[in-house]
Amino acid sequence: MINEIKKELKNLSDEEYKLFSQKLNPNINNILGVRLPILRKIAKKIAKNDYKTFFLENDDEFMELTMLEGMVIGNLKKEEQINYIENFIPKINNWAVCDTFCTGLKFFKKDKHKEIIEKYLNSKKEYELRFAFVILLNYFIDDEYNYVLDKISKFNNEQYYAKMAAAWCLSYCLIKNYEQCIKDIQKIKIHPWTLKKGITKAIESLKLTKIQKDELRKIRQSN
Numbered sequence: 762m763i764n765e766i767k768k769e770l771k772n773l774s775d776e777e778y779k780l781f782s783q784k785l786n787p788n789i790n791n792i793l794g795v796r797l798p799i800l801r802k803i804a805k806k807i808a809k810n811d812y813k814t815f816f817l818e819n820d821d822e823f824m825e826l827t828m829l830e831g832m833v834i835g836n837l838k839k840e841e842q843i844n845y846i847e848n849f850i851p852k853i854n855n856w857a858v859c860d861t862f863c864t865g866l867k868f869f870k871k872d873k874h875k876e877i878i879e880k881y882l883n884s885k886k887e888y889e890l891r892f893a894f895v896i897l898l899n900y901f902i903d904d905e906y907n908y909v910l911d912k913i914s915k916f917n918n919e920q921y922y923a924k925m926a927a928a929w930c931l932s933y934c935l936i937k938n939y940e941q942c943i944k945d946i947q948k949i950k951i952h953p954w955t956l957k958k959g960i961t962k963a964i965e966s967l968k969l970t971k972i973q974k975d976e977l978r979k980i981r982q983s984n
Contacts, residue, residue: 835865931959
């Protein structure tokens with residue numbers, strides 16, 4: 762099965778997209794260059810058939826195979842998704858695999874399962890932390906804003922892709938709950954780098970007004 766999937770992926774590779782992906786993931790050397798919509802279609806097909814064999818045979822030769830496995834998990838029933846999360850996370854070695862995996866775990870929107878999040882928030886590993894914060898920014902801010910901000914305030918890790926996710930999460934808090942968040946970030950302690958980068962990401966958004974962005978620039982300058 763895996764050889765057939767590899768052959769299909771190679772035939773679907775796009776050299777231009779490969780070069781683009783390599784620039785975004787400079788430390789990853791096994792990129793074929795298959796676009797995400799195509800991978801999602803293949804993942805749906807695998808999920809409807811013998812996905813367990815795919816999981817067993819997958820050797821992650823290409824980044825797209827790892828990404829594909831994450832997407833297949835996102836197409837399964839909630840209980841199965843939860844069962845496979847722990848096995849999949851150790852495979853994550855870049856932000857692209859992490860973030861595409863997280864976007865498929867939509868059960869978190871309704872059923873928070875904080876015990877899963879807490880486990881990875883307490884990790885010291887870069888991509889386990891990133892996983893937790895990308896889940897928070899995708900599924901928790903609307904309903905669990907205070908919980909999310911508390912986790913951001915406790916974050917203190919210098920690994921780049923982990924702290925970028927925490928900052929990205931803070932920017933979403935500002936964009937979605939500006940009035941409340943602007944008060945909170947001036948009262949609570951947030952890692953200086955995370956605070957400044959989070960504010961910068963929020964300023965880049967088209968969803969805030971010029972007045973709001975000017976206010977954020979003053980806060981950023983004072984910290």
